[in-house]
Amino acid sequence: MQNPKTNRENVLTRLRSEIYGGARAPGSRLVQTDLAREYGVSATPVREAMRDLVNEGLITATAHRAARVRELDPAEAVDINELRLILEPYAARQATxxxxxxxxxxxxxxxxxxxxxxxxxxxxxNHRFHMIIIEATRNPTLVGILTNLRNVSRFYFEAALRADGGDYAKRDREHAAIIAALRRRDADEVEAVMAAHFSPSVELRRRLTLLEG
Structure with a gap:
C-alpha cells in the first residue's frame, strides 16, 4: 500500500529539484495528471506537492489557468539579492x-x-551551509523571511550558474573565512565577510539576461 505522505515528500523533492536544476524550464506548464503518470503516483501527492511549491514561490497558479514554473525576472532577482544583502549579514552577526x-x-x-x-x-x-547560520540566530521571524527569500533566490542562482558557471573556489574560500570568524566569535568580521560573499546585483542581472536572450 502506498504511503501518501512519503509519495508527497518524494514528489515535492523531485519536482523542486527539477525546477531548480532547469529540467522544468522557467515558464513551462505543469499538468497534475501528466506529472502523476510520469512519477508513477496518484494525483493527490502531486497536487499537494505543487501547492507547497506555490507557497515556496517556485510555481505560479491562478484560477482557470495551468500551473507553471515561475518565469525568470532579472529585476525581481536583483530586488531579492539586495534584500538578502541587507538581511543575511545582519543574521550572521546575530548568529555569531x-x-x-x-x-x-x-x-x-x-x-x-x-x-x-x-x-x-x-x-x-551551499544552501544548507547558509541555513545553519540563519537558524542559529534563534529568531523565528528572521528565519522565516530569509527562508522564503532563499527559496526564490536559489531558483535564480541556479539559473545564473547555468548561464555561465560560477567561481566555486572563491565562494569556498569565503565559507572558510566565515567559519573561522564564527569560531572566534568575531561578529564584525562575520558580518563583513558575509556581505562580501554576495554576487553584485549588476552581475546577477547580466548572467540572467544571457538566458533570456
Whole structure:
C-alpha cells in the first residue's frame, strides 16, 4: 500500500529539484495528471506537492489557468539579492554569539564536501551551509523571511550558474573565512565577510539576461 505522505515528500523533492536544476524550464506548464503518470503516483501527492511549491514561490497558479514554473525576472532577482544583502549579514552577526559548537562542526563538514562539487550538488551544500547560520540566530521571524527569500533566490542562482558557471573556489574560500570568524566569535568580521560573499546585483542581472536572450 502506498504511503501518501512519503509519495508527497518524494514528489515535492523531485519536482523542486527539477525546477531548480532547469529540467522544468522557467515558464513551462505543469499538468497534475501528466506529472502523476510520469512519477508513477496518484494525483493527490502531486497536487499537494505543487501547492507547497506555490507557497515556496517556485510555481505560479491562478484560477482557470495551468500551473507553471515561475518565469525568470532579472529585476525581481536583483530586488531579492539586495534584500538578502541587507538581511543575511545582519543574521550572521546575530548568529555569531548564538551558534553552537555542533552547528559550527556541521558548517565545517559541509565546507569539506564543497571542493570538487558543482552545479546543483554544490548549490544544495551551499544552501544548507547558509541555513545553519540563519537558524542559529534563534529568531523565528528572521528565519522565516530569509527562508522564503532563499527559496526564490536559489531558483535564480541556479539559473545564473547555468548561464555561465560560477567561481566555486572563491565562494569556498569565503565559507572558510566565515567559519573561522564564527569560531572566534568575531561578529564584525562575520558580518563583513558575509556581505562580501554576495554576487553584485549588476552581475546577477547580466548572467540572467544571457538566458533570456
Amino acid at each position: 554569539e548564538r551558534i553552537s559548537p555542533t552547528e559550527i562542526a556541521e558548517l565545517e563538514e559541509l565546507h569539506g564536501r564543497m571542493p570538487g562539487a558543482e552545479g546543483s550538488v554544490w548549490v544544495e551544500l
